[in-house]
Amino acid sequence: MARPRILVVGAGFAGSAAVRRLERKLVPGEAEISLVTPFSYQLYLPLLPQVASGVLPPQAIAISLRRSRKHRTRIVPGGAIGVDPKARICVVRKITGEIADLPYDYLVLAPGSVTRTFDIPGLVDHARGMKTLAEAAYIRDHVVAQLDLADASLDEKEREARLRFVVVGGGYAGTETAAALQRVTSGALRRYPRLDPDQIKWHLIDIAPKLMPELGDRLGTTALGILRRRGIEVSLGVSVSAVGPDEVTFTDGRVLPCRTLIWTAGVVASPLVGTFDAEKVHGRLVVSPELRVRTLDGVFALGDAAAVPDLTKGGDAVCPPTAQHAMRQGRTAADNIIATVRRQPLRRYEHKDLGLVVDLGGRDAVSKPMGVELRGMPAQAVARGYHWSAMRTNVAKARVLTNWMLNAVAGDDFVRTGFQAQKRATLHDFEYTDAYLTPEQVREHVRALTARA
Structure with a gap:
């Protein structure tokens, strides 16, 4: 039988934790792991203010994915811009602008979030x-x-x-x-x-x-x-x-x-989440305690992309989109994918905030x-x-x-690098929020791909 293909979208706290767990617990050759991310590092987001203030250089909080991996994961440099859950194909725009179609058997959706804005003039x-x-x-x-x-x-x-x-x-x-x-x-x-x-x-x-x-x-x-x-x-x-x-x-x-x-007035889930025809709560995909999107076979969602039930609080409470939850959800999602591959029982995500x-x-x-x-x-x-x-x-x-x-x-040396002096750096110039395909565009793309094949 062909090895199952596991595709992880996003290299934030959730996605990186999932990949680490998969590499650690899967037997070599048991599955193929791919990771879609624009940059080959995990950003330690809570320390961004210390980079902005010069306490830390940028490299200090950009944790190399290649250094911390066992070289069993294929890193695809780009961003997922659409998914066809029926065909099980993820459409990726590489950093070169080329479009790649990545088939998968199991999809881990951890694309993170983007800055929340409002219709305020200017x-x-x-x-x-x-x-x-x-x-x-x-x-x-x-x-x-x-x-x-x-x-x-x-x-x-x-x-x-x-x-x-x-x-x-x-x-x-x-x-x-x-x-x-x-x-x-x-x-x-x-x-x-x-x-x-x-x-x-x-x-x-x-x-x-x-x-x-x-x-x-x-x-x-x-x-x-x-x-x-x-x-x-x-x-x-x-x-x-x-x-x-x-x-x-x-x-x-x-x-x-x-x-x-x-502007730091909150975040919203990645626009990629909005392209899925599935139930959402405040823009986040509704998932089971096992982190599965019930209406999308083989899809797990976590981190900022998912409304994960908070079992420690009960009722309709969902886990806040924090780093400590994202890391643990990544490990749980990886364990449940491995359990699915091995036909073992899945476990529910539960973590009391530290x-x-x-x-x-x-x-x-x-x-x-x-x-x-x-x-x-x-x-x-x-x-x-x-x-x-x-x-x-x-x-x-x-x-x-x-x-x-x-x-x-x-103390501080008050040095400007000047590397980005000629580049606009207002909201969205770095987040590419207009790069995503609609579900109809994804389906049309997949039909054209099938026809060519």
Whole structure:
């Protein structure tokens, strides 16, 4: 009999964990494993703010798939743009632009998420995202460039606009991004003697009434106090109504000069999920506790792409799209595919949340491991210890630890690479959200493929 073909779409926490488990537990030759991903690395997403702030270089959180694999997985450099579940064919656009058709017997859907946006005038044209490694590197260059340009400018209005930074989104990504980058600009003052400290202004805004409500009232209030003591103006119950090239308008009527708006107001499942004719909840595929899409034979969905029942809470609760769930779902999906191949019973996914960590830079942090509330250095030790232990290779761990120590001792050099100075880097420029085929286009493509064969 032909070996079963297992195709994994996405190399985030869920997809990478699934591939690792498959390679570890499948007997050599028992199945063919393929992984579709634009880049041959797993991005450690929680540390993106530290790349944007220069604490870590990009390579430190880009964990090589080829280094960590046993070379039994075929890596296809591209993105899945459509799937025909009946024909069991995944249509892939390679990074060269070529179209490839990958047949499969079992499909692991872990394409991750994209930045959530709204119909706000000027948002996609002028805001920056913080979802990809390239965006974090660009924001680092952009913020340092604003300091350089403001230092060189003789126009007070230009200086005011360049030295005002707005971050939209009071979740973990937005809070950590604002905290990390504010430390960069604050530390820059002694390097830029012509800059007026009072002109450097950071704003963190969110439409929600509380900052990071998942942390609870006390830790959320602690984090809010830390940010405000640093001089970050936090506005809750407020969002953006319009964005221009040199100003931003808030929903409370304020119009502020601003050349930097960083948008971190949540994520939605990859547009690939929307191409499936299957039940969804808030844009995520409904799956069984075994992570199977019931109406699509041979398809498993996990991570940001799936509404996975949270068996620890019962009822209609679904697991939050966090890294700790995604990694464990990846392992469960791999185990269930192997069990299916070997005609063994499947197991249900069940995991009790281990807690949350928020690194605010320096000695500031708030953490809630196993329900225990921590602040300051103990919380920072837990946050960084958790992130360090979650890195999947010893090389990645060494890079991260070395750069943490170096930054703590030497500080920031305020260097711009200039690699992306001539490239637009507004929302969606790095996420390619318009690249997907409709189900009808996929079926037509497969019919044409069959006819040619």
